[in-house]
Amino acid sequence: MGELFQESEFTDAFQELDEPHVDGWEFFTESHGLKIYRKLNQTSGLYQYKVYGTLTEIDAETCSQVYMDLDYRKTWDSYVYELYEKEVSGKKLIYWSVKFPKPMSYRDYVYKRELRTFEKDGKDVYVILAQSIQDKENFSEKWMTIRVEDYHQTVAFTNDPSGGVQVFMQYYDDPKGMIPTWLVNWASKTAVPAFLDQMKSSCQKYPDYLKTKNK
Template sequence: MERVLVPDADAFHAFQQRCQDGDWQRDCSGLAVCLEPPPPGCTVHQLKCRIDIPEVAAGTVYDVLQDGEYRRQWDTNVIASHDIARVAANANVSYYAWRCPKPLKNRDVVTLRAWQVEDGCHTIISFSVKHPKYPPRKDLVRAVALLMGYLVHPTGPSSCRLTYLAQVDPKGSLPKWVVNKVSQYLVPQMLKRLHKACVQYPAWKQQHGLNVKPWLYPEQNELPELALSALALQHAASLDDIDESGLAEAKDESGEHGGEEN
């Protein structure tokens, strides 16, 4: 099994640089998208999406991204989401399952998720791992996150810029409309929902463990400890492929094309 390591300072720096590089295309709402072709030896595109948040501090956005309980309040895509174990003071192993646009099969992923707060920048990095108690499920397609995460940096005392990066192999052959929909609609809409959730978070947190933030205070993390040696990197080649390339985009009862919420 290939050894799993918690990202170090160099890995976080490299991720931050990747979040900033690229040919960004900005829309009328101020949201910017960058879809990059696969690098040599890879077949998976890298999608980056960036949004300016003028009325929320970087630390609040970071809390929203880390708060698993609150995520179930704003993430309409989620089927199941929870942390499994702690592998370092700044890293957990997590499970996430999400709805895909109809008629595609839904996906899930097991990741090692690590975070860093340094010089005002808040960074979260995730990548796929194998966990012995979380094998692929028959009712879901196990996706592979080659690299995924967020970079939040302040643009003022109460404003910030959020960048989302995803290089995820959904496993299988997908129709072109899926790639277009993810980059042009689904991910941008997710960030806009996240923006709204960030504005509402302080009031919600007042009623839900105001001072409980294990991502800032490791002593609050009550997850069971897990040795890194119990994990292995998850490679796409070891998972079954599924051919969905011939599927047409579904329409809901109103005649609109199906979106995230299905």
């Protein structure tokens, strides 16, 4: 399978764990021990976000497994309407349909995703990159669903010396449609830390899920 991302994209991500790159970014808020920065996209009027912090009582390897396990995500993410992986020209791509509150239309995504593991200072670092692509031939657009064409997410996990998991996340999503930019920005403020809270809870429950699945 050909490379989905460049090596430099992964190394840039895990370096953020120890050396946050926030020049040109605005400190936005702090939630549950996570510091959130934002930067305005002048074209869309929407913000992209960077998140730094530590999630306690879980480990980095489990976080990476939970993030990559699409079947498990269907059990804990109530916004998932449809989610699956499909191989196209030797590369695995993901289709993700998301429930939006009525009267808004659902959104769907087609994106590439890759996990790589690095060793840094004797610790494993797990870096996951995801980025939308355009492929209407293999993933046809659906009625009453808006295709999101500008989405990217970077996540890096490593075990924190004091316990728990050190996390870096960068996120941007343009849901398009008639949603006011202020509403999207307001929703993102709560959605980003809420997602990491969900991740923590799901990581804690993952061993039990695997036991049930493998019975």
